[in-house]
Amino acid sequence: MNHATCLYDIITINYSCRQVNFMYKILISTIIGGIIGWITNIIAIKMLFKPTKPFRIRALGLEIQGLLPKRRFEIAKVIGETIEEELIDFKEIFERIVDDENCLRIVNLVKSKVTQAINQKLPLLMPQILKNILIQYVEEQIEKESKKILEDLIENIYEKTSQDIKIGKIVEEKINMFDLAKIEEITLKIARKELKHIEMLGGVLGAIIGLLQGLILFLFI
DSSP: OOHHHHHHHHHHHHHHHHOOOOOOOHHHHHHHHHHHHHHHHHHHHHTOOOSSEEEEETTTTEEEEOOHTTTTTHHHHHHHIIIIIOOOOOHHHHHHHHHHHHHHHHHHHHHHHHHHHHHHHOOSSOOHHHHHHHHHHHHHHHHHHHHHHHHHHHHHHHHHHHOOHHHHHHHHHHHHOHHHHHHHHHHHSSHHHHHHHHHHHHHHHHHHHHHHHHHHHHHHO
């Protein structure tokens, strides 16, 4: 009886040790997976900006460079084209600037300047009633023709501006002139919270993968 009890105790202890050993292996696999996932995402985020200059590994035939430094000119071009084609319309800008209210201001300003010029240029001996008739006639003509004149002027300015000024090219040049270190600083400042979440998500996913690997190894190997 004692021998059977001892044998049972040995088997129980051995089984318990195996369970503890299994738990340790699962725990270690989970921790290692989490660390690997976390570090991998940190490196991936860093490689958005660094290295700024190409780093060559001749033995492997690889060239490593940060995504933004490597694709900087392509990104700038795409952003410039998108802004010019999708976001900014010169005609809409001119229409908003020269709306009915602004047109009325322009007409009133022109009438005021013309009236002032007539009063200054006409002879002093000329009767005021004639000056008033002349001023009234000129003002009526300005009001009558001003809308068409302004429309033609806006159209001409729009055509010339849209041909001579390329917003996309200006945006592209400005982005290319921007300091990469400053872009990195701004991006990290704005998206610091989201990037931390990405790092943590890498750790969580890595831990899950490590846990699954540990379970697979225990069950099938």
